[in-house]
Amino acid sequence: MTVPARIDLLDRVAWSLVCLFVFSIPWEKSIQVTGAVTLSHLFGVLAFAAGAAAAIRRGSIRPINLAMGFAAAFVFWSALTYSWSLDRAATVMRATTFAELLAMLWLIWEECRSCDRLTRLMQS
Secondary structure (H helix, E strand, O other), X not given: OOHHHHHHHHHHHHHHXXXXXXXXXXXOOOOEEEOOEEHHHHHHHHHHHHHHHHHHHHOOOOOXXXXXXXXXXXXXXXXXHHHHOOOHHHHXXXXXXXXXXXXXXXXXXXXXXXXXXXXXXXXX
């Protein structure tokens, strides 16, 4: 298998996992895998890992836009509030959730490189 074929395969796997993740979001609290881990959370972790691997393998990522920069600054600020928070456990949970949402935003930004992909993701 040649290098471009492996990149293409990894990109297809990452794209499929992103679509599966988006498809599973409406059932987030309905299907639990083990303990508190939901199926959509598991798909999200797998999709992020595959998307990051595809981006590394491709050797390029899309430039971050202004909205993602603001989102990253907000996540950073949310994590920074830990130092003066009264309820630090709640702050950690909130900052973790915001970081997961930022990762999802990056993943969709990275994988939806065309209008066709955006349309297919919306259909998922």
